Amino acid sequence: MLSQHFPILLVALPLIAAPLIVLGRSGFLGWIASLAVTGAATLMAGALLAKTTAAGTISYAVGSWPPPWGIEYRVDAANALVALLVSAVALVAMPYARRSVSAEIGQDRQYLFYALLMLCLSGLLGMTLTGDAFNLFVFLEISSLSTYVLIALGRDRRALTAAYQYLILGTTGATLYVIGVGMLYLATGTLNLADMAARLPDVSDTRPGVAGLAFITAGIGLKFALFPLHAWLPGAYTYAPSVVSAFLAATATKVSAYVLMRLYFSVYGVDAVFRDMPLGPVLAVLSVAALFVASAAAIVQRDLKRLLAYSSVAQMGYITLGISLGSATGLAAAVAHLVNHGVTKGALFLLAGGIALRAGGTGLERVAGLGRTMPLTAFAFVVGGLSLIGIPGTAGFASKWALVSAAIGDGQWWVAAAVLLSSLLAVAYVWRFVECAYFRDPPQDAPAPGEAPADMTGPALALTAAVVAGGLLAAPVLEASARAAAALMGLAR
Amino acid sequence: MGLLGHFTYWATVFILMTGLYIVIARGNLVKKLVGLGIFQTSVYLLYVAPGKLIGGTAPIVGGAFSVYSNPLPHVLILTAIVVGVATLALGLALVVRIREAYGTVEEDELLEADAKDD
Numbered sequence: 001m002l003s004q005h006f007p008i009l010l011v012a013l014p015l016i017a018a019p020l021i022v023l024g025r026s027g028f029l030g031w032i033a034s035l036a037v038t039g040a041a042t043l044m045a046g047a048l049l050a051k052t053t054a055a056g057t058i059s060y061a062v063g064s065w066p067p068p069w070g071i072e073y074r075v076d077a078a079n080a081l082v083a084l085l086v087s088a089v090a091l092v093a094m095p096y097a098r099r100s101v102s103a104e105i106g107q108d109r110q111y112l113f114y115a116l117l118m119l120c121l122s123g124l125l126g127m128t129l130t131g132d133a134f135n136l137f138v139f140l141e142i143s144s145l146s147t148y149v150l151i152a153l154g155r156d157r158r159a160l161t162a163a164y165q166y167l168i169l170g171t172t173g174a175t176l177y178v179i180g181v182g183m184l185y186l187a188t189g190t191l192n193l194a195d196m197a198a199r200l201p202d203v204s205d206t207r208p209g210v211a212g213l214a215f216i217t218a219g220i221g222l223k224f225a226l227f228p229l230h231a232w233l234p235g236a237y238t239y240a241p242s243v244v245s246a247f248l249a250a251t252a253t254k255v256s257a258y259v260l261m262r263l264y265f266s267v268y269g270v271d272a273v274f275r276d277m278p279l280g281p282v283l284a285v286l287s288v289a290a291l292f293v294a295s296a297a298a299i300v301q302r303d304l305k306r307l308l309a310y311s312s313v314a315q316m317g318y319i320t321l322g323i324s325l326g327s328a329t330g331l332a333a334a335v336a337h338l339v340n341h342g343v344t345k346g347a348l349f350l351l352a353g354g355i356a357l358r359a360g361g362t363g364l365e366r367v368a369g370l371g372r373t374m375p376l377t378a379f380a381f382v383v384g385g386l387s388l389i390g391i392p393g394t395a396g397f398a399s400k401w402a403l404v405s406a407a408i409g410d411g412q413w414w415v416a417a418a419v420l421l422s423s424l425l426a427v428a429y430v431w432r433f434v435e436c437a438y439f440r441d442p443p444q445d446a447p448a449p450g451e452a453p454a455d456m457t458g459p460a461l462a463l464t465a466a467v468v469a470g471g472l473l474a475a476p477v478l479e480a481s482a483r484a485a486a487a488l489m490g491l492a493r
Numbered sequence: 494m495g496l497l498g499h500f501t502y503w504a505t506v507f508i509l510m511t512g513l514y515i516v517i518a519r520g521n522l523v524k525k526l527v528g529l530g531i532f533q534t535s536v537y538l539l540y541v542a543p544g545k546l547i548g549g550t551a552p553i554v555g556g557a558f559s560v561y562s563n564p565l566p567h568v569l570i571l572t573a574i575v576v577g578v579a580t581l582a583l584g585l586a587l588v589v590r591i592r593e594a595y596g597t598v599e600e601d602e603l604l605e606a607d608a609k610d611d
Contacts, residue, residue, distance in 0.1 A: 139595050141576045145583055152587060157594040158610065161603055164587045166518060168525060171580050174531050178573065179509075182539050185566075 003051075004045045007060040007073040007129050010083060010239040011139075013037050014122035018115045027101070027110030034114045035094045041087035041125065049080040053483065059131075060239035067131070068192035069163045074131030077405035078335065082258045083128045089250040089463075090121050096459040097243045100353050104241045105153055113153060117247070119146035124255045133181045133191045136259065137174065140223070145172045147252060148245075154239040162235030169232045173222030180215030183208040197267045204272040213277065216263055224256035226320060227290030230313045234429050237309035242353025245305060249312055250346030254338050257319050264323065265331060283324035284398050288418045290317030295425035299432060302363040304352050307429055308345065311388055314422065315341045321415060328485050329406035335488075336481035337399035339469055340387070345394055345479045347463035348384040351377055354452030354460060360445075367433065369442030372447045377457065378437045380464040385430035390423050395470030395477070402478060501542035509535035520600035522591065526584045533577045540573070542567040 002009075007201050021030040052058060052075055060073040075083075097117075105113050123143025130136050148170070152163035185191055187208040188199040193208045203209045218229070225233040233253075239244045264273045274280045291314050300311035319341070321332025351361050354377050359366040370378040387396035400419060407415035470477055496503070508531060515528025549562035592598050595606050 134572075138572060138576065141580070145579055148583060148587070152590065156610075158607055160587060160591045160594055161607065164522060164584070164591060167580070167584050168529060168589065171529055171584075172513070172516065172532070175536055178536055179539060185540075186543055464524065 003047060006048050007058065007075050008062060010041055010044050011122055011126045011129060013040060014118040018118040019112055021115040021118065026112055027107065030111040030114030031098050034118055037118060038091040038094050041469040043093045045080065045084040046089045048075050049084050052077045052080045068190050068195035071135050072131040073129045074190055074194060075129055076487035077127045077489045081480050081484050082255060083125055085342050086124050086128065086251045086255060090247060092459045092463055093243050096350055096456050099455055100242050101157065103357055104155055116146045116150050120150060124251055125173065127255050127259060132392045133193055134265050137178045137181060140174050141482050144174060147248060150244045151236050153239050156239045159239035161241045164253050164488060166232040166236045169222055173219045176215050176219030180212045180219060183212030183215065193267050194384055200268060205276055213268060220256055220260045224253040225313050227286050227294060227313060227317060233243060233313055234306055234309040238303060238306045242356055246346050246353065247351035249349050250342040253316055254342045257338055261323060261488055270326055270489065275472060280324050280326050283320050284415065287317040287321035287324060290300040290314055291418060291422035295422055295429065298429040303362050304367055308348055309353065311429060312345055315444055318403060325406055325410050325412065326491055327406065327410050329409055330483045331488060333399060333402035333406045333484035335484045339477055340395035340399045343463055343470060344384055344387040344467050347460060347467055348381065350460035350463060353380045354456045358447055358452050364436050365443060367436045367448060368440040370437035371441055373446055374451050376451050380461055382434060383464050384467060385433060389430055393471045395467045397471055398474035398478060501538060505539045506537050508538065522588045522598040526581060532580055536573060537570045540570045
């Protein structure tokens, strides 16, 4: 049956599509192929999620080499959920991409854009689904290398320096990760994550075990912009083409955060990470610093995309804060925020892309008067902003509420206080947009009132609607996150 | 064994720190990439060296052989070398584009140019 091969097809399909798109040398064909691949990937990821919910973990032996000798793809409630997030966001971004890419990237290079996007998707899905530590590194590099090029395709010349900076920091992070994996391989003699989890308890308190955890934390932390390792993120998100900003903000950092969860909770286990080693307090302090410093930095930005980028650093802080609690409820809240924030930030960056197209830029001075010139976009942006703050009725509220309850349940009152206080800073940076869009006159050279084209506004509004749906009907995401947390914690022992 | 017995690890640490230092301390974008390459090279040594056993053979099952070297790290590092080459190539391509767009590859001059753009 074909469905048993879904785990490998999810990764292989975009990987095969990429060179075919290059051979096709046509932006339109590339777009059609990408649309088909992301559609198929979303269906397959949905099927996998349904299957893991009903029947538990799926183990797929690549090339029929049985694990732990061959590479194993191990799908459970956690990574099926992340895979669905990644492929669904890619699918929503595709109808948007056609016009946005035409406007931002030269005709002769558009097919390369779609090929790179497929490579990036393949890498992210591979990182999500693989059960092999070194295979994970290879997919990490596939997604990273394609990401660097995607960012460099931005129109502004600063996209080049942003891509270069990300290349240096991203490669450093990936190398630190692979050093950590090397330590673990030397200590356990295996690269299969499940096998490693079974063997690690004997060696997790030895020096290679401890050093491996430190290297992996720093390396993966760089990849998902754990404060203060976030220096690459604002430039990369600001100058990348609109579709790329939206896709990366919604997926790339989230997949890396998932990898950290997998290694902490499934491979090392809660006891080794949070009891034997003081990673809980370390992560908690860094997360709280991210909440306040990055949110404060977002307030003073003069560019909408840059503001959103700093907000992303802060929002990643909520995810790591949930991880740092080291409990099932905290982890479930982190997974829920991973999904909810991914959708929210995807929606906001798509809207920002529409603004860039119509208003000629995303500087706050271009945004002035947007409430009159692009009322629908401005309203949707405010809805997304409310989700960043965590106002009831939006997805951001559901996961922040889960995080606060988890913190209080663990007796960590100061964590709950930090979450609530930092939300006030989010109010301030969202207000910056509201103030510009609704209380200022449009600039002299503003275009005539009108929304961005429907094929761009449509996907952005669809994601915004998902943000509201995630707030009003929070239960499905919260339940899926609770199952994901149980799956993440269950593999270890 | 003592300190000398672990000399591959000392070499690894030295190469790693050298590479990382160059990445951080040098302002020239090409030199940074050189540092990055050296940094990555240390990982190759970290993996490959412990796979070798003195007197070990390839893992061939047979009566005459009892001590085996582990070939897996070599295979892994072949992959890592490919990744490293791809990264270096992409990095240099970006530097070429940066040079075309800014007319310089020195970090401080790039920052100056960017500050003017803002």
